[in-house]
Amino acid sequence: MDNSTKDLVKVLIEEAAKELFPRQLPPFKIERSKKKEWGDLSTNLPFLLSNISGKSSEKIGEDLASSLSRKSLFSRVEFVAPGFINFFLSPSHLQISLKKIVQEERDFTRFSLGQERLVQVEFVSANPTGPLHVGHGRAAALGDALANNLDKLGFKVQREYYVNNVGGQMNRLVRSLWVRIRQLEGEEVELPEDGYKGEYLVDIARAFRQKMGEVKKSSWEKIYPLLSRFVVEEILSDIKGDLERFGVRYDRWFFESEIYDNKELFRVLSYLRGKNLVYEKNGALWFKTSAILKGEEDRVLRRKNGEYTYFASDIAYHLNKLKRGFYRVVDIWGADHIGYVPRMKAAARAIGYSEETLKIVIYQLVTLKRGGKRVSASTRSGEFIPLKEVLEEVGKDAARFFFLSRSADSHLDFDLELAKKQTPENPVFYVQYAHARICSILRKAKEKGFSLPHPQQVELSLLKSSEEKDLMCLIALLPDQVKEAGEILSPHHLTSHLQELASAFHYFYTRHRVITRDKKLTLARLFLIQGVKIAIQDILSILGITAPERM
Template identity: 45%
Template sequence: MSGLVEEVRSKLAEALKGSLQAARRSGAIRVDEVPDFTVEVPREKDHGDFATNLAMLLAKPARMAPRKAAEILTQHFSPVDSWVERVEIAGPGFINFYLDPAWVYQVIPDILHAGRDYGRLDLGHNKKVQVEFVSANPTGLLHMGNARGAALGDSIAAILDFAGYEVSREYYINDAGNQIENFGLSLEARYLQLFGRDIPVPEGGYHGEDILASACSFRDLNGDSYLERDPAERRAALVQFALEEKLGHIKRVLSDFGVKYDVWFSEQSLHDAGAVQKTLEFLKGRGFIYENEEALWFKATEFGVEKDEVVVRSNGVPTYFAADIAYHWNKFQRGFDWVINIWGADHHGHVPRMKGAVAALGYDPAALDVVIMQLVRLYKGGELVRMSKRSGQFVTLEELVEEVGRDAARYFFVMRGADSHLDFDLDLAKAETNENPVYYIQYAYARICSIFRQLTEQGGARPQPDQIDYSLLKEEAELALARKLADFPGEVASAAVGLAPQRIARYLHELAGLLHSFYNSHRVITSDQALTAARLVLMDATRITLKNALGLLGLTAPERM
C-alpha cells in the first residue's frame, strides 16, 4: 500500500513530465534531460495541495527565467486523473496545484477496507534489519537514559516492521570486561560486610542499594559458606548469581514497558567462542592491525578517524572496542542488511570508529546506522529531580512507569527527536487534561468509541463504506480530517527512512487536534441519515488510523476514559 497522497503525487509527477515533453516537442523549452524534481505537500495551506520545483531546476539548462519556464509548463499541463482544479505560479517559480476537495474522499473507504493494515508499506521489501537498543550493563537498574533508548528502539523497530522490513530486536548483554570485575568486587565487599568484615566497596565499584540487595539475596541462599572460599571463586559465584538476578529484573521491567526482544546476545559468548581473537586475526590479515608498545592497534585513521585505537592492551587483554568489532562482524554474518544501534550521547565519538571497523571488515559502513540520543532531565513541581529513594542514585525505569504509566512514559520519550535534549515533566505526564499530549490523543480515540456506543444504544448499525455519499462531507473540519488521514502512509515512510518516531508522535497529536475540532463543532449522529452515515465512516477511519499510529509507538487505544 503506497497511500493516496503518494498516488496523487506520482500522477502529478507523470503529468509534469508529460508537460515538459510537450514543451520540448514544441521547441518552447530546450533541455536534454528531465531534472530530478520533486512534488511535495507545501507547508503553507495557501500554497496549494501540492507544489513542484521543476521550473526552477529547468532555468539554468533551458537558459530562461524560472517563472518563464513555469508559465510554459503550465500551458502544456494536462491534469489527467490528477484531481487538479487550478494551477498557480508562485514566488521565484514554484508551481502550486490546487485539487478538487473531493480527492481526499477516496482515502476513507481505503482505510476501512485495510483496517489494521492501513499505513502498512512495502518500503523495505523484507530487507533484514537489526535494531539493537538499551544494552545496559547488567550490573544495576535501568535508568531514565535506558528508558528513552527502550522507547526509541522499540518504536523504530515497530515502524520499520510496518514499513515492510524484516526486523529483529536485540539486547547486547555486557557481561564481560572491567565492569564485571568491578561488579564482582562490589558484591564481594557487600557480602563480607554482612558478616561484619570491614571491607569497603572499591572506588570504581558500584555503590547502589541494589548491589546490597543482591548480596543479601546471595547470603540468604548460601549463608556464610562463601566466607572462607578462594576470593576468585567467591566473586565468580556472586557475579553469576547477581547477573542472573539482574538480567531477570531487566527483562521483566522492559516487558512491563512493552518491550520484547527477539535476541539476548551475550558479550561473554564472543570471548568463549574465540570470536574476538578470530576477528583481530582477520583484520590483521587485511592490514588493519599493527603492534606498538606491546599493544595491538586498529588503523582507524585510515577511515578518517583522528587517531588509531587500541584493541588489545599491553597486558594482553582485549578492549571493549575489540569485542564490539567482533559483535558487529557477527551481526553482518547473520545476514542483516541494515544494522541500527541506539546509543547514548557519551558514545558519539565511537560512531566513526565503529563505521571504520565495519569498512575494514569488508562491509559497507552505510549499512550501519547509529542513533545518538541526548540526555533526559526529569522535572517535578518545576524542580529538577536528581535522586531516587529506592536506588540512591537515579530514577529507575520501574519507578517512572509506576509514577506516570507506560503510555505516558513511552510517548514523552519519543515526542522529541533523539538528537534533542528531553525535559520530562512528571506532572504533565500524569495530568488528565488536554495539556497532556497522551491524554489528548487517547481521549480523541475514546470520543470516537463513545459515538459508536451511542449509535448501538440507539439501535443503529455501522454504515458500509461502499454505500456512502462522500460529497456530503463539505465542512472544512471534515475535509481537513480526511486530508490528514491520507497523510498517514507518508508519515510512516518518512519515520522509517529517517528513524524518526517523533514524526508519528507529532502526527498523532495533529490528527487528534483535528478530531477534537470537528467533534466540538459538528454532530455526527444527526436527523439526516445520509450525512450521519458519511460522518460515521469518517469517524471510523479516524479511529482506525489513530489506533494504528498509537500501536507504532507501543501505546494503548482506550475505548473509555
C-alpha cells in the first residue's frame, strides 16, 4: 500500500532543494521520461527555481543532481539543459518493487489517500425512454472504471444511476406507448410528431396488452399512471440487463420522482429564495446564474405552465447528494451536456458545494467503424444502434477496452472488426494474450518441478538485461499510474500503461527463455513474470476486463 515511487523521489528532491534553497519550493512535476536515454523519471524543478531565484538553471540542476546521486533510490542522476533533471532508478529499488507486487498482489497499487471518505460516481443515467446505445456504453465503461480506480485510492465509492421518470419526455413516451397499444387494437391513430418511434415500444405495447388487456374504454387520466409505471419498469429492466451483461453494477437507482415525493424540490427552491437567487419574470421562475458566474445567462426553474425544468430537479438532486455526506460527487455526462456544466456548477455553489466537491466529466461521441469504414450510428428508422448489439458482436472485454482506450474528452473511433481480431493489432487481445502466455509458462514450469521462490530467497540481481529492467521499471511505476489516473479521473492512462507492459513482456519473451538450464536464473525470471502477471490482472480488474489463463 502507498507504493508510489514518484512520492519517494519528490521527498528526496524537496530535502535536497531545501538545503540549497531555504525558501518555499514552487509546485513542480515528476514525470515519466519520454526516451530511455533520459532515464526513468524527470523533473523541471531547476528551470522553475532559476525563474524565481535569478540563479542559472545549470548551476541549480548540477547541485541538485550531485546531492541526489548519492541516494540509493537512483543508479544515476543527471542534469540536462535547459533545466531538467533525469533520474535512473536503481536495480535495488526495482527489485524491491518486484518483491512487493508478488507479496502484496493487488494491494501493491492500493493507497490510503481517500481515508475511506465517501465518493459518489453517477454515470449513464440514460432517460428511461429506450434501449442503451453505444454512447451509453462509453459512459458505463468510464464510470465503472473510475469507481474501481477511486476504490484503489482508498475512497468508499457508491455507484448511482439517476432515473429521469418525471416531466415532458415521460409524457411523450407514455403518449407514444398509448398510441402503439391502440394501433394494436385496430385503431387508426398516428404517433405524435415529437413521439418515440422506436420499434421497442411495439413490443412493450404487446406486453402491456397481454398483462392488462385492452385500453379502448380507458380514459387518459385513468390509464396514464398505469402506462407510465409499466413502460419505465420495462425499459429499466432492459437497461439493467444490458449493464449487467457489461459487468456494471449500481449501489442505488435514484428516481427523480423521489425529489417530488419527499418535497425536496420545493425545499431547495425555498432555500434559494431565501438567498435571493431566484425571481419571477413573465410567469416563470428563474435562477440567478449571472449572480454567481459572470457572463452566464439566468435559467428557468419553473415554466409558465407550472412545469418544473430538469435543471430545477437536478439542483434538488445535488442537494440530496450533499446531504448524504459525500466528500466528492463525480457526474459523468455526454458531450451534449457540455453547455449545462456552468449553470450546474453555479447552482452547486449556491447550495453549498465547494469547488472540489463536484467534478463533472464530459465524454465525447463514439463513431462505429467496420474495417476502417464508418458505420451509420443509427438504423433506418432513426434509432441509435443498441449497446447490446455491440456486446453480442465483440464481447464485454473488447468493448470496455476500446471505450477506455482514449481520453473521455476525445472523440472515439470504435472499429468493430479490429475488436474481434485475435491478432497483436487488437490491443485487448494483445494484453490478454500476454497474461495467458505467462500462465502457460508458469504451468509448464510447475510440470518441470519449478515452484515460485520465496521473495527472500530469489536472486533478482541475475535480472540484468535491458528487457528485464524495463519490465521491473513498469511494475515499479504501476502504483503511480493508478494513483494519477484516479486523481485526474482519467482511466485511459491505465490502458496505455497496460499496453506498454504487455508489449515489454512480449519483447522480453522473444529475446529470453524463462525456463533455462540455470536454475537460479529460471527462478528469478519466473518471479519476474509472476510480477508482470499480477500487474496485468490488477489493471484489467480496474478496467472491468477479465484476465484469461488460456487463449
